[in-house]
Amino acid sequence: MRALLPIVTLAVLAAGPGSAWAQSCDTLIDQVTSETAAKVTERRSDYAGFAVGPDMTLTLACGTPDLSSVGAQYRGASPPDAYYETFGRAGHAVTGIDAATITEAAHRAQAAAVRLRHSNVDLGGARITCSAMVSPDKGPLTLCAVIEHSDRS
Numbered sequence: 001m002r003a004l005l006p007i008v009t010l011a012v013l014a015a016g017p018g019s020a021w022a023q024s025c026d027t028l029i030d031q032v033t034s035e036t037a038a039k040v041t042e043r044r045s046d047y048a049g050f051a052v053g054p055d056m057t058l059t060l061a062c063g064t065p066d067l068s069s070v071g072a073q074y075r076g077a078s079p080p081d082a083y084y085e086t087f088g089r090a091g092h093a094v095t096g097i098d099a100a101t102i103t104e105a106a107h108r109a110q111a112a113a114v115r116l117r118h119s120n121v122d123l124g125g126a127r128i129t130c131s132a133m134v135s136p137d138k139g140p141l142t143l144c145a146v147i148e149h150s151d152r153s
Contacts, residue, residue: 025062031093032060032070036086056083058090069147070094077132077140079110091146095126106130106144113142125149 029048033040038050038058050058055075062068072087088103095102105121109130112119121128130144 025060025068028060028062028068028094032058032090035089035093035099038086038090052086056086058086060090060094063148067148068094069145071143071145074142075138075140076142077114079142083142084110087144087146091126091128095146095148097123097126097146102126102128102146106146110142110144 025046025048029040029043032038032048032050036050036052036058038052040048041051041057042049046062048060048062050060052058052072056079057073059071059073060068061070070087070090070093072083072090074083084103084106085099087106088099088101091097091102091106092099101123105123105128109119109121109128110132113130113132117133118129118131125148127147127149128144129147130142133141133143135141
């Protein structure tokens with residue numbers, strides 16, 4: 001019987017939209033929407049896309065409990081302060097880390113990414129990662145994400 005418990009747990013998590021995992025993702029989607037006023041453009045059991053404005057989108061990837069991520073994409077090389085503030089609020093909705101802390105870390109990571117193309121800043125329980133690139137189709141892009149990890153130190 002004890003050997004069946006992990007199998008049953010995995011089956012429940014993989015059960016689909018009615019599972020606890022999907023409900024958790026629904027909750028995160030609602031929290032990101034509430035924190036940022038973004039509009040949901042795509043919604044699945046483990047992922048959501050959001051429109052924030054003409055040059056900014058958000059993406060949410062729902063992982064196992066407490067291991068999710070949210071990304072912010074900006075069409076341009078120099079995002080305005082509103083980009084970082086929205087990203088900070090979205091990150092707070094997903095990780096619970098103070099929005100101002102995420103915003104400040106994103107500024108640092110993005111400044112380094114401009115020089116290095118990619119940069120990370122570690123926070124307790126999450127990593128802020130930013131990339132600066134030029135897409136042949138879209139031109140300059142700024143991409144940042146806050147990714148939860150199990151090390152909460």
